[in-house]
Amino acid sequence: MEPTQASHQQTIATDGFRLHPEDEAAIREEAGHYEQPQAACIEALKTVQRRHGWVPDDAIPAIARVLGVGPASVEGVATFYSLIFRQPVGRHVILVCDSSSCFLTGYDALRQVLSERLGIGLGETTADDRFTLLPGCCLGACDGGPAMMIGDDVYGPVTGEDLPGILEAYP
Amino acid sequence: MNSQRQSSSYRSRILQPASERQPKSHPLTWRLRDDGQVVDLQDYEAKEGYVALRQVLEAGDPQAVIATMKEANVRGRGGAGFSAGLKWSLTMQGPDMPRGYIVCNADEMEPGTFKDRLLMEQQPHLLIEGMVLAAFANNARYGYIFLRGEYVESARVLAQALDEARQAGWLGSDIAGSGFDFDIALHTGAGRYICGEETALLNSLEGNRANPRAKPPFPGQSGAWGKPTVVNNVETLCNVPAVMLRGADWYQGLSGGRTEDGGTKLYGASGLVNRPGLWELPIGTTGREILDLAGGLRDGRQLKAWLPGGASTGFLLPDHLDLPLDFDTVGQEGSRLGTGLITVVTEEQSMVSLMRNLEEFFARESCGWCTPCRDGLPWAVRLLRALEQGEGQPGDIELLDKLAADCGPGLTFCAHAPGAAMPLQTALQHFRHEFEQGVQRPKGEAHADPIPVGEV
Numbered sequence: 078m079e080p081t082q083a084s085h086q087q088t089i090a091t092d093g094f095r096l097h098p099e100d101e102a103a104i105r106e107e108a109g110h111y112e113q114p115q116a117a118c119i120e121a122l123k124t125v126q127r128r129h130g131w132v133p134d135d136a137i138p139a140i141a142r143v144l145g146v147g148p149a150s151v152e153g154v155a156t157f158y159s160l161i162f163r164q165p166v167g168r169h170v171i172l173v174c175d176s177s178s179c180f181l182t183g184y185d186a187l188r189q190v191l192s193e194r195l196g197i198g199l200g201e202t203t204a205d206d207r208f209t210l211l212p213g214c215c216l217g218a219c220d221g222g223p224a225m226m227i228g229d230d231v232y233g234p235v236t237g238e239d240l241p242g243i244l245e246a247y248p
Numbered sequence: 249m250n251s252q253r254q255s256s257s258y259r260s261r262i263l264q265p266a267s268e269r270q271p272k273s274h275p276l277t278w279r280l281r282d283d284g285q286v287v288d289l290q291d292y293e294a295k296e297g298y299v300a301l302r303q304v305l306e307a308g309d310p311q312a313v314i315a316t317m318k319e320a321n322v323r324g325r326g327g328a329g330f331s332a333g334l335k336w337s338l339t340m341q342g343p344d345m346p347r348g349y350i351v352c353n354a355d356e357m358e359p360g361t362f363k364d365r366l367l368m369e370q371q372p373h374l375l376i377e378g379m380v381l382a383a384f385a386n387n388a389r390y391g392y393i394f395l396r397g398e399y400v401e402s403a404r405v406l407a408q409a410l411d412e413a414r415q416a417g418w419l420g421s422d423i424a425g426s427g428f429d430f431d432i433a434l435h436t437g438a439g440r441y442i443c444g445e446e447t448a449l450l451n452s453l454e455g456n457r458a459n460p461r462a463k464p465p466f467p468g469q470s471g472a473w474g475k476p477t478v479v480n481n482v483e484t485l486c487n488v489p490a491v492m493l494r495g496a497d498w499y500q501g502l503s504g505g506r507t508e509d510g511g512t513k514l515y516g517a518s519g520l521v522n523r524p525g526l527w528e529l530p531i532g533t534t535g536r537e538i539l540d541l542a543g544g545l546r547d548g549r550q551l552k553a554w555l556p557g558g559a560s561t562g563f564l565l566p567d568h569l570d571l572p573l574d575f576d577t578v579g580q581e582g583s584r585l586g587t588g589l590i591t592v593v594t595e596e597q598s599m600v601s602l603m604r605n606l607e608e609f610f611a612r613e614s615c616g617w618c619t620p621c622r623d624g625l626p627w628a629v630r631l632l633r634a635l636e637q638g639e640g641q642p643g644d645i646e647l648l649d650k651l652a653a654d655c656g657p658g659l660t661f662c663a664h665a666p667g668a669a670m671p672l673q674t675a676l677q678h679f680r681h682e683f684e685q686g687v688q689r690p691k692g693e694a695h696a697d698p699i700p701v702g703e704v
Contacts, residue, residue: 118455159439176359178518215359219518229400231258
């Protein structure tokens with residue numbers, strides 16, 4: 078999803094994205110917590126993502142303008158961090174922990190059951206836009222492995238039996 | 249359905265009941281409640297909270313704080329084990345120096361590690377008090393808690409505690425009438441393990457890609473925005489109030505002669521053990537004691553190997569279970585104490601598959617800045633995948649040896665690649681036969697299911 082130079086120029090020219098005034102205010106306030114406004118870059122991307130679910134290309138120059146930095150700086154950050162989504166995701170993002178403790182306690186089976194139930198693989202979104210399934214770095218819930226997050230909620234240990242009940246809570 | 253949902257919601261917890269956790273023996277956890285609810289400001293103040301800070305501010309001697317920390321020899325609990333007091337003594341201070349920053353490294357992402365989460369979710373004021381004390385000692389004017397983005401509950405609890413502390417006058421201007429000004433902001437991240445490396449963390453804090461910085465200059469000389477900056481782990485900072493209150497000798501004595509290191513440690517165990525969890529124990533507790541607390545291995549399984557403190561530490565063997573788990577002893581055995589949370593590998597779990605998983609992690613999380621790490625780790629992954637499938641070529645294992653050696657300390661920009669090399673080197677050393685089995689299998693011969701699929 079890294080835009081090419083050409084698409085960037087097009088983005089700035091078309092300027093198809095307007096920051097929500099509340100978001101712009103929140104970003105400006107956040108920028109005040111630091112010596113340099115660039116430090117609010119990640120929070121700005123997360124602010125846009127909270128409203129839209131992901132960060133569209135056109136949001137990059139808009140954020141850059143608020144922070145007073147070049148769009149390339151924002152793009153560089155937006156493409157580095159794994160929890161900034163640069164393509165649309167489902168209403169609920171599932172992060173399945175694939176790190177060592179969960180790997181040793183049943184990650185493979187959990188991922189397989191999730192894939193079968195949702196009909197998607199890692200990195201994919203269900204056709205009804207309900208769930209996106211992503212691999213996650215150690216969630217710090219190793220005493221509850223295998224673990225996963227759905228949205229802000231952490232689950233673990235997750236058994237195949239629990240899974241339908243857990244998923245049901247996310248319409 | 250409801251009960252199933254509740255039963256699988258994850259909650260951070262300590263496995264020792266409150267009756268076993270006492271102020272003089274469990275400085276990190278004695279205040280934690282059995283019901284797992286947050287120790288709020290009122291509760292914290294009723295349990296010696298902010299007493300150390302008040303005393304230190306009244307005494308008004310920052311250098312004395314640093315001297316006590318050095319004498320106590322509080323070693324960095326993020327994994328490196330560097331003396332916090334020594335680090336503080338190297339922070340640039342003086343009339344010509346600008347006041348700098350205290351940054352709490354709360355980017356807990358080391359696979360197998362779940363300790364800082366407990367401290368932040370249930371006892372946020374201990375961390376805040378530790379940070380104000382660190383700020384006073386290091387003449388910092390502002391603090392940041394760099395929290396990983398996935399720790400949503402920690403963020404909620406910390407934000408509330410910061411408000412409480414501000415309203416009570418423990419943060420802000422003229423703290424407790426001392427004339428000392430200091431405040432803390434919560435900074436949440438958006439993924440990437442490399443953010444836990446202290447100079448990458450500073451780049452991330454400043455809103456850049458989390459590439460590490462060259463050292464020197466060290467953060468204490470030139471850190472966030474070029475100002476003197478102290479970066480300490482959550483557990484390290486949480487030790488500071490008790491050290492100030494009870495002194496260096498008391499802290500040293502906590503290990504009870506098990507080791508030269510002082511204090512307690514949040515130890516833990518995960519993997520196929522009966523009671524995975526966390527305990528606050530004297531530093532120098534052995535792996536065997538921790539596995540006993542964890543109720544041993546599940547279903548009569550046998551221990552094959554263990555990581556003493558996360559994915560970036562070297563594998564130890566059952567023979568090592570009676571060693572005191574302190575920084576120097578574990579270091580002498582070719583591993584590192586790391587975060588002190590044990591990951592258990594059982595006899596039937598394949599070291600080749602586990603190594604493939606570990607190197608996939610390190611390859612994915614590499615920031616891509618320097619060559620051995622960016623190109624070497626994915627190469628190791630390809631070789632390990634082939635070996636796992638029984639499709640390795642002659643020479644692959646020697647190539648893995650070389651890749652691991654080329655990622656060793658001093659050959660890369662930061663500690664990420666050496667962290668990836670250490671488990672690989674120790675796995676190749678102790679379990680070479682398992683890797684050799686992956687070479688030159690006749691085509692089509694299936695590899696036995698390498699990792700039991702667990703309980704799912």
